[in-house]
Amino acid sequence: MDTQFESTRLDTPSWIFFVKASFACALGGMIFGVIVMPVEIWMRGYMILGTLFLTGSTFTLSKTLRDQFEGSKLINKLAQARTEKLLKEYNVHPG
Numbered sequence: 312m313d314t315q316f317e318s319t320r321l322d323t324p325s326w327i328f329f330v331k332a333s334f335a336c337a338l339g340g341m342i343f344g345v346i347v348m349p350v351e352i353w354m355r356g357y358m359i360l361g362t363l364f365l366t367g368s369t370f371t372l373s374k375t376l377r378d379q380f381e382g383s384k385l386i387n388k389l390a391q392a393r394t395e396k397l398l399k400e401y402n403v404h405p406g
Contacts, residue, residue, distance in 0.1 A: 338366060 345358040 338362070 341362050
């Protein structure tokens with residue numbers, strides 16, 4: 312693929328670390344809070360399973376939305392390139 316179609320946006324290592332650390336703290340804190348809750352074991356299990364399912368669903372949703380956005384970007388870039396090619400051909404041969 313042509314280099315003009317490659318993404319130039321890169322996240323810094325510190326941002327990636329921050330995102331991973333925030334996720335780990337949030338998930339760890341939630342699981343710890345559920346474990347030490349003064350409720351019966353089945354309620355804790357339900358809350359932990361709900362937390363893990365919600366976390367997995369969040370990853371799936373964010374990946375799907377990102378893939379959809381990236382796909383539309385590529386389609387838009389291809390359509391733009393096709394339009395530019397047609398305009399260039401039109402200007403060369405103004406017949």
